[in-house]
Amino acid sequence: MEEVTVDFFDRMMAVNVRAAFLQLAALTQHLNDGASIVITSSTGSVEGSPVATVYAATKGAIESAARGWATALAPRNIRVNVLVPGNVDTDFRRFMDDDTRETFNRDVIGRVPLSRAGTPDEAAAVALFLLGDDAAYVTGSRYFVDGGLSKR
Incomplete structure (x- = not known):
């Protein structure tokens, strides 16, 4: 917490929160009634990681906003839901050196009840469900794709 600077905080909020707000504000007028939006958190x-508090706050803000967006867009039958992935096996952490990445993955996977990372296809399947007609009565919800990590 002591290492958070104004610049870091502002950049993180700009990328993860302000950008989503402005994007949705610009795009909603172009959406057809009955559309579906999936926000990624x-x-x-x-x-509750002590090293990612600003990042966590940005994702919490987006989740909260999505519930409000779901209510605001409901008269147009536009659904808004949140996909909440956990450790998905992508090269997202490529910026880390190999040892750091391995330690990080081992720590996270060690807390996952299913004892493995998810695949991009598993996360995409949930997103496709939320975007499709099978989820026509689902809005303002969060769907965790995390192998049970958030349940511990």
């Missing part, structure tokens, strides 16, 4: 929003 992260289990960081509920994990």
